[in-house]
Amino acid sequence: MSPDEAKALISQVRAEFPDATHHVSAFIIGHGNSVITHCHDGGEPAGTAGRPVMAVLQGSGLGDVVVVITRYFGGTKLGTGGLVRAYGNAVRGVLVTMPRARKVATHTVRLIIPYAGFERIKRLAATHHAQLVDQQFGAEITVTARLAVDAFEAFQNAVSEMFNGARQAEILATDPATLLPL
Numbered sequence: 203m204s205p206d207e208a209k210a211l212i213s214q215v216r217a218e219f220p221d222a223t224h225h226v227s228a229f230i231i232g233h234g235n236s237v238i239t240h241c242h243d244g245g246e247p248a249g250t251a252g253r254p255v256m257a258v259l260q261g262s263g264l265g266d267v268v269v270v271i272t273r274y275f276g277g278t279k280l281g282t283g284g285l286v287r288a289y290g291n292a293v294r295g296v297l298v299t300m301p302r303a304r305k306v307a308t309h310t311v312r313l314i315i316p317y318a319g320f321e322r323i324k325r326l327a328a329t330h331h332a333q334l335v336d337q338q339f340g341a342e343i344t345v346t347a348r349l350a351v352d353a354f355e356a357f358q359n360a361v362s363e364m365f366n367g368a369r370q371a372e373i374l375a376t377d378p379a380t381l382l383p384l
Contacts, residue, residue: 203266205231205238212242215270223275226251226289233265233305244271250285258293266305269293301383307351308380310335311371313361314344322364330357333382351376 208229216225228241239260241252255269271292280288315323320343327334332349349357358371 203231203268205229205240208240208268211268212270215272219272221274222272224251224271224273226255226271226273227269228252228255228259228293229268230256230259230265237265244273246285246289247282250282251289254286254290255293258290258297262297264297264302269296303381303383305379305381307376307378308348308382309351309354309373310346310348310375310377311354311357312344312346312374313369313371314342315365315369316342319343319365319369320345323361326357326360326364330360331382332357346374347371348380350382 208231212225212227212229215227216222219225224244224246226242226244226246229239231238239256241256243250243252246252251271255271259267259269271289313323320337323345324334327345327347327349330349330353332347332353334345334347336344336346338344354371354373361369361371
């Protein structure tokens with residue numbers, strides 16, 4: 203995700219709820235040493251919305267995350283402390299339910315195996331945290347799987363051992379930034 207994509211998402215939410223009083227937003231793009239952050243109070247008093255949201259996001263350890271909190275004023279003033287708590291709690295609530303993924307370089311591989319080896323390959327794939335993407339059943343079974351680049355060599359060695367060197371996984375594609383669920 204890029205800062206421009208994050209800003210586009212924020213604009214999309216604003217356009218979806220144009221009559222809302224406030225659209226408080228924050229994003230963290232990247233992870234580790236290369237991080238771009240931004241927050242906006244969305245019309246709330248300075249420092250009462252965007253900064254508390256950003257503090258919760260930074261404390262989460264996540265990267266490539268965008269949050270937009272849309273609020274309609276209901277007539278009750280919360281005060282600065284109330285706003286800080288409300289926005290911080292809103293983000294904490296989202297983080298509890300949000301699915302997590304990690305960004306890793308992956309290979310998509312193809313392996314042609316006899317029917318007798320299918321269950322063993324499924325177990326081997328699970329052992330190496332490979333996702334089975336497709337299986338085609340013909341004279342033999344063509345299995346397509348996705349796994350982390352750093353797990354490929356061990357997977358390939360295990361496949362070779364399983365089939366006494368007669369079978370190998372062929373790399374079809376490499377993606378430097380696949381999102382894999384945690």
